[in-house]
Amino acid sequence: MKKFKIPQIPQTTSKSIRFPNDVIDEVESVLVGTDCTFSAFVVEAVRVALENLKEESAEDE
Template identity: 50%
Template sequence: MAFQIPSVPPTTNKNIRFPNTLIAQVEELIRGKESTFSAFVVAAVRAAVEEVQNQQDSDR
């Protein structure tokens, strides 16, 4: 499954610190897209969670 830049879903605020370089990379990726930094991070975390869960399932 290829990662896709998401549109804006309903969200809840959660404060987190990011390295400045990572912020710049994400902002460059979403520039000109109908997305936000938060929506991108949520989609990336979902993809990471799914990957870890799939790995755990295959390890069983």
């Protein structure tokens, strides 16, 4: 499993995305007391998911 690292801020593009309210609530509760923003958390979560998909794809080949 990949460890969470505080991300460096790359060049970004704004995207609108809708989240279920329960997901927002859960993420926000995890972030209480941290310096991490909601956006940074979501970006890192997507990066980890993409890495997992690559690993699974490599295992299937």
